[in-house]
Amino acid sequence: MKAVRTTVSLPSDQYEKLQALAEANGLSVAWVVRQAVGEFLDRVDSDKGYNPLENASKAGGKA
Numbered sequence: 001m002k003a004v005r006t007t008v009s010l011p012s013d014q015y016e017k018l019q020a021l022a023e024a025n026g027l028s029v030a031w032v033v034r035q036a037v038g039e040f041l042d043r044v045d046s047d048k049g050y051n052p053l054e055n056a057s058k059a060g061g062k063a
Contacts, residue, residue, distance in 0.1 A: 008033075015029075018032055018033065
């Protein structure tokens with residue numbers, strides 16, 4: 001599968017947590033983000049009726 005480059009803006013506190021997690025495990029931030037997106041998509045696929053925007057405000061995201 002061909003990879004597609006994208007840019008995502010994150011609040012600085014989220015990025016710092018991602019960076020710390022990646023560094024602590026010898027990984028890149030990009031790898032951690034790809035894993036998180038994959039897990040999110042798997043969860044969406046398995047939860048019928050799941051609304052990804054339902055909890056956006058709890059996670060600090062905006063629609």
